[in-house]
Amino acid sequence: MAQSAVPPEAENVLGGYALEEQVGFLLRRAHQRHAAIFLETMAALDLTPTQFAALVKIIEIGRVTQNLLGRLTAMDPATIQGVVRRLVDRQLVERALDPMDRRTSVLIPTAAGTDLAGRAVISARAITEATLSPLGADERDTLTALLRKLG
Amino acid sequence: MAQSAVPPEAENVLGGYALEEQVGFLLRRAHQRHAAIFLETMAALDLTPTQFAALVKIIEIGRVTQNLLGRLTAMDPATIQGVVRRLVDRQLVERALDPMDRRTSVLIPTAAGTDLAGRAVISARAITEATLSPLGADERDTLTALLRKLG
DNA sequence: AACGGATCATTTGCACACGAACGATCGGCA
DNA sequence: TGCCGATCGTTCGTGTGCAAATGATCCGTT
Numbered sequence: 001m002a003q004s005a006v007p008p009e010a011e012n013v014l015g016g017y018a019l020e021e022q023v024g025f026l027l028r029r030a031h032q033r034h035a036a037i038f039l040e041t042m043a044a045l046d047l048t049p050t051q052f053a054a055l056v057k058i059i060e061i062g063r064v065t066q067n068l069l070g071r072l073t074a075m076d077p078a079t080i081q082g083v084v085r086r087l088v089d090r091q092l093v094e095r096a097l098d099p100m101d102r103r104t105s106v107l108i109p110t111a112a113g114t115d116l117a118g119r120a121v122i123s124a125r126a127i128t129e130a131t132l133s134p135l136g137a138d139e140r141d142t143l144t145a146l147l148r149k150l151g
Numbered sequence: 152m153a154q155s156a157v158p159p160e161a162e163n164v165l166g167g168y169a170l171e172e173q174v175g176f177l178l179r180r181a182h183q184r185h186a187a188i189f190l191e192t193m194a195a196l197d198l199t200p201t202q203f204a205a206l207v208k209i210i211e212i213g214r215v216t217q218n219l220l221g222r223l224t225a226m227d228p229a230t231i232q233g234v235v236r237r238l239v240d241r242q243l244v245e246r247a248l249d250p251m252d253r254r255t256s257v258l259i260p261t262a263a264g265t266d267l268a269g270r271a272v273i274s275a276r277a278i279t280e281a282t283l284s285p286l287g288a289d290e291r292d293t294l295t296a297l298l299r300k301l302g
Numbered sequence: 303a304a305c306g307g308a309t310c311a312t313t314t315g316c317a318c319a320c321g322a323a324c325g326a327t328c329g330g331c332a
Numbered sequence: 333t334g335c336c337g338a339t340c341g342t343t344c345g346t347g348t349g350c351a352a353a354t355g356a357t358c359c360g361t362t
Binding site: 007009010013014015017019021022023024025026027028029030031032033034035038049053056057059060061062073074114117118121124125127128131132134135139140142143144146147148149150151 | 158160161164165166168170172173174175176177178179180181182183184185186189200204207208210211212213224225265268269272275276278279282283285286290291293294295297298299300301302
């Protein structure tokens with residue numbers, strides 16, 4: 001008991017603050033766990049969560065501008081730039097000239113990208129299932145709804 | 152309507168998969184939002200979420216080994232190494248020799264570190280409050296409980 | 303037509319996050 | 333005692349994530 005005791009002054013300084021009960025800490029852990037499940041399940045297709053998100057959105061919309069894609073997938077311009085570059089390098093996505101705006105190019109899925117996405121979506125469903133596996137059906141819906149409401 | 156229409160083949164490929172409804176996507180967004188709130192609120196003290204977590208745990212325990220600290224704060228050895236290095240550089244934490252194990256050193260908070268942590272905990276409570284602000288009291292408890300259960 | 307603020311994409315610098323490989327040390331078991 | 337698998341901390345490479353700065357282009361207003 002003595003060996004694991006919290007030092008007396010720590011209680012005063014921290015005022016009963018419990019790190020592992022804070023939403024921020026729990027969100028970080030939950031996100032890490034999901035990322036680990038995602039990367040393992042998606043290993044054969046070699047897609048990260050952000051690469052997958054970007055690819056799916058490009059297919060869903062058909063023609064997107066890079067920064068708009070970033071807004072739709074919660075990535076800032078600096079981040080989406082790297083994600084798109086890797087997708088283009090792998091020829092899953094192509095850049096086309098935008099006749100309406102010379103600052104931008106339009107992102108279009110390639111046949112290989114569309115094909116890969118089709119297979120990836122199947123894994124993605126399994127990933128959501130695995131991530132939520134500690135929870136019952138009602139709890140899953142509740143968690144999803146609360147995370148949505150969180151903004 | 153035509154301009155925002157989903158391409159006909161997208162529906163077939165994606166099979167109704169909705170990115171923004173997946174836990175993984177929502178967890179990533181929620182974690183990003185929290186990190187933004189944290190960094191802004193903690194800007195005056197210049198602590199990141201991981202630096203804060205490590206500092207609090209070191210004070211709570213009094214003497215910790217680096218990898219153990221990483222386990223307690225959900226960071227792998229490579230990550231906790233950089234976090235601790237920055238805390239040591241800022242003289243918030245000290246390394247002491249471990250008489251029991253020559254592979255390790257023991258981490259101990261400095262007076263400056265303890266002082267800073269005391270002020271940081273106050274901000275941290277405000278950060279948790281701000282992060283959960285879109286939710287009602289019951290919803291906050293529910294979300295925290297579900298995230299805990301998630302592992 | 304010209305100005306000026308906004309947006310686009312890129313780059314740099316810093317901070318997580320993790321797999322993999324490494325050398326040093328520990329600990330248990332033959 | 334000696335060996336061998338496990339653990340400790342470090343480093344490297346890759347991929348997010350964001351602030352800030354940059355140059356190009358756009359567009360509304362004058």
